[in-house]
Amino acid sequence: MAVRLALRLPRFTGAGVVMLLTAATLLLLVGLPLLYVLLQAIFPGWSRGELSGAFGLFIPLLSDPALLGLLGNTLRLGIAVVVICALLAIPLGALRALTRVPGGAAWDLIFLIPFMIPPYIAALSWMMTLQPQGYAQQLTGVSASGFLFSFSGIVFVMVLNVFPVVYFAVSRTMMSVGGRYAAAARVSGAGGWRAFWRITLPLSTPGIAASLLLVFALTIEEFGTPATLGAQAGYKVLVTGIHERFADWPIDIPGAAVLSLLLVILAMAAFYLQHWLVTRRSFVSQTGKPAMAEQVTLGAWKWPVVGLFSLVALAAVAVPILAVLATASTATLSGGLAWDNLSTRHFEALLANRSGALKALGTSLALASGAALVTGVLGALVGYLVVRARLRGKGVLDVLSLLPNTMPGIVVAVGLILAWNQSWWPIQIYNTGAMLLLAYACLLLPYPVRYASAAFRQMGESLEAAARVCGAGFFTTFRRILLPALAPSLIVSMLLVFAIASRELVASLMVAPAGMSTVSTFVFGQFEQGSPGVGMAMSVVAIFTTTGLLVGLTAVSRKKLPIAG
């Protein structure tokens, strides 16, 4: 029996065990909650333990003309954000990777900050800046509410939130591809532009496609921006539709589950498109031989390029942060930007707060670190499994690891509650902090998996073969050969996980155990109770703490910023 089992596994038994464990963890982490959501969609009475009326909801819901509108709006928004992101971030990333942009790695740090700003805070900041009597009008007399509360405005704010995903993927991929192969092209007589168009850009396709897919998935599942700006623009999307079903009494969980399935289908379509793009050709470009990336000097273009970077930084970082700071440090909103309205009372309220603003910060940071570690390890293993293992059903694992990215946080949260709040589990983790860790790990697993599998795709198998020939087992190969080559991508994705987990809102609201709050639930609570100043003060503290931590981490490790590759 044992022999027969071993025969089915990949070549190394050590590897086989690890892979079985990985697959089991993935099923438990992602498969289980999704299964429960699916069951909920099929059986409307599932949460009450009833099995009657199976599929009863599909026809009335799917034949609703309003739904078609939601679907079209979601698709239009996703595509628009992806296109604008590509137009903005691919040139930025390429410039950063292939040329000597003054400032260098500092730009990487600056473009990481949009991740630290929760999307709904960014949307609120833009609202407070551009609406009539907003900060822009108070300072310059100009308001742009017509633009902000429109489809273009929503796309604008969302692009500024998510473009770093593409920027980092492009700059990191082009740094590893650009040096050697472009140099080879140049030696063969190609000009700089030709080498870029024919070699560097095509070879970077997997990384770029993966990041654009992430942007699409992020956009169609994002709640904060469409909810904040879309309500005024009259622009509704699937996620706001799902949220309405949760927030309006009586709650319609089955209906929300059906709409979530639609979102999943949308994202699956995107996934197959990306898969098709990436697997048509081989993109092996990393052979393990050291390569110094050669960066072009910009010459006369130096200042226009710096201007472009500064402009993006101004819109993506400076405006939202300044608006948050302004709201946090003025005594009243109606007082506006005036010296006599300057006050530290919101920060004092934060310090004096009995509900423990600092405790919430600690909780968020600890959970985000935990989530980064769990997803980092799991992501590396899943990425390896999907790209390398000759395992039946590995495609299912790939899809499974991407799925959470297409499920709105609130649905994953409900799936987790349905799955774990059962008295028959031997260990009760429901209503503990572990639920939050599970939720973050489930929601954010796609990042490390995407980055890791893109990296594995670019890594020649010869590296492993060489290690095996030298007598290394699976663990040694993984630790000594694959992990070091994978590290730059993996660290970037773990930083993303940390940044996003430290500010995740929707799932946190649902699964945070009674008596525990995170940064985002605290901030959200302050807004709901009409203390925007305190909420913004907490956002300031959180944004600066997470950014500071990442800078500190880099300084301690005495290397250049890990995201610089």
Add this chain to the structure above:
Amino acid sequence: MPIVKPLVLGACLVALPGLASANALTVYSAGPGALIEHLAADFSEETGIEVNVFQSTTGQVMARLESEQANPLADVVISASWDSAESLHEEGLLHEYLSPNAETVPDFLKTDHYVAQGVSALALVWNRNSDVPQPADWSDLTDAAYRDQVTMPDPAQSGAAFELVTGLLTAMGDEETWSLMEALADNGMLVPGPNARALNPVLQGAKSVVFGAVDYIALGQQAEGEAIEVIFPASGTVIAPRPMMILASTDMPSEAEQFVDFVLSEQGQARVAERYLMPSRTDIEALRPTIEELTLIEVDSEAMSAQREAILDRFREATGS
């Protein structure tokens, strides 16, 4: 990365208290957060019973209750919508208890299964710095002077705003109510979402008036120096009582009853008053106009709840939201 280790340790430490507090009373409460935190802390101090609080919006609290139906965890629930308590009671999910401290609570604010923690009312909120004149009544806002200057919380997302619509329907009748809503929509009224979303643009001055704001939030902000006025229309307004209930599934019924008693004690009701809510007990002093001082529209909320979907559909049609 050696720096990661302490963070992981931290993560474990944070997760532990959740595991350890199985014997605490669990309270799910709609905002304001400061109120329930003070109540929980005072209660623990007095009785030694630990309280775990989950505080969120009414919608989130109800979503959580619904998804936990297979294995309910909450002992006490405080919502901001009287409907939700009625609905839970109809499903047979509530524990029967009438606190002795509820003696001075008016009859319409208590049943055998749930009782009001406090009461809010619906009001007009006007930004004093705005260019538009101070409004006095609901229908004033259809005037051209208020063009594009009015917001209203979405009755689908705010239980209190729904109460207001039902109140207007009761007082003015169907035809007049919907033509008022249509006139407001024609005048550019914005329906951006739940209460805070309607109020924030008025605070900064992007808009000038909220039609149907929950009063205690605005009164609190006024006390903190925001340049706003809270106006209770002379033609009448509605109240939104906040029901407090014990779930039948609780395994700590006596502690839960103690908690309800405490919230209805003089000390507990004083905490309610501190947040600019009306205490449900008539013998506790409020910091704001009370039920006796306001002109109230009496609403048959049971009949109105039954038509909820139809009313919301009609509202969406009238306002185009």
